[in-house]
Amino acid sequence: MQNNYTYQGALEASERIGWRVEDIIGGDKQLNFTKPFMPESLAQVRKLSFLTASEQRKLNQIRGHEYLSMFGLVEEFILPYVVDHARSQLSGDNYRVRALLQFAGEEAKHIHLFKRFREEFETGFGSKCDFIGPAEDVKRFVLSHSPLGVAIAILHIEWMTLRHYIEGVKDNQDLDPLFKSLLKHHWLEESQHTKLDTLIVEALAEAATEKEIDQAFQEYADIGGFLDNGIKQQTEFDIESFINAAGRNLSKSEREAMTGAVLKGMRWTYLGTGMTHANFLATVEQISPEGKKQIEAMARLFC
Ligand SMILES: [Fe+2]
Numbered sequence: 425m426q427n428n429y430t431y432q433g434a435l436e437a438s439e440r441i442g443w444r445v446e447d448i449i450g451g452d453k454q455l456n457f458t459k460p461f462m463p464e465s466l467a468q469v470r471k472l473s474f475l476t477a478s479e480q481r482k483l484n485q486i487r488g489h490e491y492l493s494m495f496g497l498v499e500e501f502i503l504p505y506v507v508d509h510a511r512s513q514l515s516g517d518n519y520r521v522r523a524l525l526q527f528a529g530e531e532a533k534h535i536h537l538f539k540r541f542r543e544e545f546e547t548g549f550g551s552k553c554d555f556i557g558p559a560e561d562v563k564r565f566v567l568s569h570s571p572l573g574v575a576i577a578i579l580h581i582e583w584m585t586l587r588h589y590i591e592g593v594k595d596n597q598d599l600d601p602l603f604k605s606l607l608k609h610h611w612l613e614e615s616q617h618t619k620l621d622t623l624i625v626e627a628l629a630e631a632a633t634e635k636e637i638d639q640a641f642q643e644y645a646d647i648g649g650f651l652d653n654g655i656k657q658q659t660e661f662d663i664e665s666f667i668n669a670a671g672r673n674l675s676k677s678e679r680e681a682m683t684g685a686v687l688k689g690m691r692w693t694y695l696g697t698g699m700t701h702a703n704f705l706a707t708v709e710q711i712s713p714e715g716k717k718q719i720e721a722m723a724r725l726f727c
């Protein structure tokens with residue numbers, strides 16, 4: 425395989441980075457609702473020129489709440505997946521066992537972190553924002569697929585998280601500093617998860633038959649389709665949340681324009697940025713050049 429990722433290297437990086445939820449949020453560390461939370465490359469609200477600047481910011485923050493909720497949702501299935509995978513690897517390479525358990529521990533911490541941010545958001549935003557779920561149903565659906573199919577989906581999620589921070593947040597001076605700090609701390613640990621999940625995908629693919637690999641790519645597409653259905657439903661929730669928060673109605677054409685922009689923004693955020701990530705595609709190409717082509721064709725719908 426064409427990378428130099430190791431369990432030991434990922435573990436050592438992770439131990440150097442380690443942060444606590446309590447150091448990031450709480451006390452005087454509060455969200456600043458006069459600032460946007462999401463980079464425009466993901467939020468995609470500025471094209472809605474019929475909104476005032478303050479309304480655009482509200483919609484941006486609603487997309488921030490949706491981001492917190494979406495990660496809460498996906499990490500609820502990543503955690504049991506990694507725990508199950510670690511459990512089957514408890515003997516053998518000591519670094520592998522420790523790195524996988526560290527990976528699981530970090531995802532449990534991220535679930536906690538995203539929950540804390542949602543609580544802060546709900547306290548300060550001033551009106552309710554709905555979100556799809558429940559997480560239990562999503563987890564059941566995703567984990568009903570083969571380990572390789574799910575590992576490919578998780579690899580997509582890890583790489584897309586890195587891309588969100590590096591391309592949209594790192595050098596962005598407009599965002600709320602606390603929301604930016606959340607994205608930075610998440611990125612710091614996800615950087616190791618991309619490597620660990622690449623190693624997991626490679627190991628599972630090596631032990632799989634050609635038929636199992638084809639099936640795993642079909643499952644990845646099914647999980648993507650399931651997520652896209654959730655995105656369509658969440659688009660409606662975001663728009664209703666906006667109407668509540670802004671205290672104004674939308675004309676038919678305004679609603680259509682907002683639906684188009686939010687749907688496009690969400691699809692790019694959660695599907696396109698992962699499916700077109702060069703490192704994600706490099707790993708899937710090594711497993712199946714045909715699988716890579718299928719993903720590239722699928723990605724056109726989400727970019
Ligand atoms: Fe995470």
Ligand SMILES: [Fe+2]
Nearest residue numbers: 531582614617
């Ligand atoms: Fe992760």
